[in-house]
Amino acid sequence: MADQNGNPLIRARNLVKRFGELVAVDAIDFDLQRGEAFGFLGPNGAGKTSTMRMIGCVSPVTDGTLSVFGLDPARDGAKIRARLGVVPQQDTLDMDLTVRENIIIYGRYFGLSRKQLGIRADELLEFVELTERANDKVEPLSGGMKRRLTIARSLINDPEVMLLDEPTTGLDPQARHVVWDRLYRLKRQGVTLLLTTHYMDEAEQLCDRLVVMDKGKIVAEGSPRELIGRYSTREVVELRFDDSRPDDFGYWTEGLVSRVESLPDRVLLYTDDGDAASHGLHERGLVPESVLVRRSTLEDVFLHLTGRTLIE
Amino acid sequence: MSNYLLALRPFEFFFMQYKRVWRGTAITSVVTPIVYLLALGVGLGVFVDRSADLPDGISYLEFVAPGLMAATAMQLATFESSWPVLSAIKWDRQYHAMLATPLRVRDVLLGHQSFVAARLLVTSTVYLVVITAFGAVESPLGILAIPVAALVGLSFSAPIAAWAAHTQTEVSFVAIFRFVILPMFLFSGTFFPITSLPAPLELIAYLTPLWHGVTLCRELTLGEVELWSGLLHLGYLLAFTAVGLALARMTYRRRLVV
Ligand SMILES: Nc1ncnc2c1ncn2[C@@H]1O[C@H](COP(=O)(O)OP(=O)(O)OP(=O)(O)O)[C@@H](O)[C@H]1O
Numbered sequence: 001m002a003d004q005n006g007n008p009l010i011r012a013r014n015l016v017k018r019f020g021e022l023v024a025v026d027a028i029d030f031d032l033q034r035g036e037a038f039g040f041l042g043p044n045g046a047g048k049t050s051t052m053r054m055i056g057c058v059s060p061v062t063d064g065t066l067s068v069f070g071l072d073p074a075r076d077g078a079k080i081r082a083r084l085g086v087v088p089q090q091d092t093l094d095m096d097l098t099v100r101e102n103i104i105i106y107g108r109y110f111g112l113s114r115k116q117l118g119i120r121a122d123e124l125l126e127f128v129e130l131t132e133r134a135n136d137k138v139e140p141l142s143g144g145m146k147r148r149l150t151i152a153r154s155l156i157n158d159p160e161v162m163l164l165d166e167p168t169t170g171l172d173p174q175a176r177h178v179v180w181d182r183l184y185r186l187k188r189q190g191v192t193l194l195l196t197t198h199y200m201d202e203a204e205q206l207c208d209r210l211v212v213m214d215k216g217k218i219v220a221e222g223s224p225r226e227l228i229g230r231y232s233t234r235e236v237v238e239l240r241f242d243d244s245r246p247d248d249f250g251y252w253t254e255g256l257v258s259r260v261e262s263l264p265d266r267v268l269l270y271t272d273d274g275d276a277a278s279h280g281l282h283e284r285g286l287v288p289e290s291v292l293v294r295r296s297t298l299e300d301v302f303l304h305l306t307g308r309t310l311i312e
Numbered sequence: 313m314s315n316y317l318l319a320l321r322p323f324e325f326f327f328m329q330y331k332r333v334w335r336g337t338a339i340t341s342v343v344t345p346i347v348y349l350l351a352l353g354v355g356l357g358v359f360v361d362r363s364a365d366l367p368d369g370i371s372y373l374e375f376v377a378p379g380l381m382a383a384t385a386m387q388l389a390t391f392e393s394s395w396p397v398l399s400a401i402k403w404d405r406q407y408h409a410m411l412a413t414p415l416r417v418r419d420v421l422l423g424h425q426s427f428v429a430a431r432l433l434v435t436s437t438v439y440l441v442v443i444t445a446f447g448a449v450e451s452p453l454g455i456l457a458i459p460v461a462a463l464v465g466l467s468f469s470a471p472i473a474a475w476a477a478h479t480q481t482e483v484s485f486v487a488i489f490r491f492v493i494l495p496m497f498l499f500s501g502t503f504f505p506i507t508s509l510p511a512p513l514e515l516i517a518y519l520t521p522l523w524h525g526v527t528l529c530r531e532l533t534l535g536e537v538e539l540w541s542g543l544l545h546l547g548y549l550l551a552f553t554a555v556g557l558a559l560a561r562m563t564y565r566r567r568l569v570v
């Protein structure tokens with residue numbers, strides 16, 4: 001779905017961000033449609049945050065064009081920001097105010113009345129399950145609670161689009177699932193989600209469509225399923241060795257698999273039938289310390305596209 | 313007009329934050345003038361008044377009290393625009409929260425400085441009440457020393473905020489207090505007329521905004537203000553504040569919009 005003029009909600013063409021000599025975002029193109037959950041997946045320094053900050057109208061575009069809600073960030077930054085909900089990579093909560101006060105003052109920045117905000121803040125605290133902590137200071141909250149508070153705060157202006165920069169980095173698995181669940185509910189309510197992540201499972205869980213970024217460039221785009229179909233095989237065999245790791249895998253795997261990736265700690269064999277491949281290796285007399293057959297993930301897509309793993 | 317109203321939102325934030333600590337600062341702002349006036353105006357003043365070469369036969373208490381009022385505003389303002397500004401940029405990052413909303417850099421700067429101005433007005437009011445109680449205020453014109461002292465504060469807080477938004481670490485703040493604020497406190501006419509200084513230092517003292525502020529506050533509480541020299545002092549303080557704000561707008565932009 002597009003806006004009244006038939007344009008996408010966010011559109012970038014040849015978008016560039018430079019910091020002095022360094023090119024953080026290198027001429028990327030993408031469109032975001034209303035109601036979508038769209039992800040930027042990429043390793044450290046890929047340019048995810050730089051992109052999000054340009055969309056959030058807090059960082060000027062160096063080159064190329066960017067339009068958000070059909071508006072120009074350079075001219076209408078304030079108007080655009082009024083319609084966004086931002087969860088920055090680094091928290092910007094006030095440590096001395098209480099949980100509830102943090103939400104209320106943030107709403108005041110949008111010019112909402114205190115009366116409205118009181119009701120809305122309580123609903124949002126309920127939504128992220130922080131009602132019990134409403135009157136506690138922020139400082140002693142756990143990382144996951146702070147992240148949930150930042151999410152609640154970003155919803156105070158009923159944003160049309162949420163910009164989530166690594167919403168779950170540093171959280172334990174349980175806390176991550178809580179965040180995922182909330183984001184999923186927002187998506188169902190029609191909020192458009194734009195998120196960055198290092199986690200392929202997060203991208204697979206939340207994103208309808210994603211781009212893989214590396215060194216400032218978009219190296220692939222599609223739905224998680226499409227990307228896996230296009231850049232990987234159905235299954236992967238992971239081999240680990242003690243000290244007797246052979247160097248010539250081409251020889252051992254000849255005719256058994258379609259591709260081999262050799263990583264420092266393990267060897268990945270790409271094939272549509274993992275069991276058959278591992279069986280074949282066994283027959284040829286290769287005996288690793290452990291063998292694991294699993295489905296391909298976005299991690300494998302990334303590895304294929306860049307030759308590197310997502311999380312170093 | 314509505315352009316300036318947006319600054320009320322950051323103002324409200326700093327006010328909310330302040331509500332958590334106001335009791336401590338309220339006590340400080342009452343106790344500080346009392347201690348200074350007891351020690352300097354009353355204690356030291358007895359000796360000074362015996363040697364009696366202050367102009368127009370005023371007591372040392374009357375001489376020093378308005379000076380202290382202006383100097384206190386300077387110190388408060390310098391503090392409020394150093395660590396809190398850098399923190400809002402770098403440690404607690406509250407400015408970044410504001411800038412993700414419809415607020416703009418200038419709203420953030422003006423909001424923070426208006427909060428400092430409000431603090432200065434309140435503290436200076438308390439100061440004036442205390443020195444009046446000590447009998448150090450001769451003229452009803454003294455009430456104008458409140459906004460003047462606040463303006464002295466702003467003539468420091470604006471350029472200091474500009475510096476704080478530029479610097480990477482807080483180490484320079486301690487140096488500013490030690491090598492700029494403290495010498496000014498001692499040598500800008502608060503404790504003795506700057507005519508007693510060696511000529512080059514006297515010239516420097518004339519250039520400090522504090523001297524203009526001290527002099528004007530003193531003329532007001534003594535009721536001996538002259539229109540033209542008064543306007544000159546005021547103009548000097550306003551110019552410092554305006555230049556400081558312009559610089560701050562530049563360094564805030566450079567630091568926050570990247
Ligand atoms: N303010 C800045 N000044 C200079 N260089 C910067 C600035 N912000 C980012 N960079 C550089 O731009 C590049 C991209 O950084 P960015 O933060 O966008 O990456 P990222 O994909 O978000 O990485 P991460 O996963 O670590 O958050 C990096 O090389 C980074 O050092």
Ligand SMILES: [Mg+2]
Nearest residue numbers: 048049050089
């Ligand atoms: Mg980042």
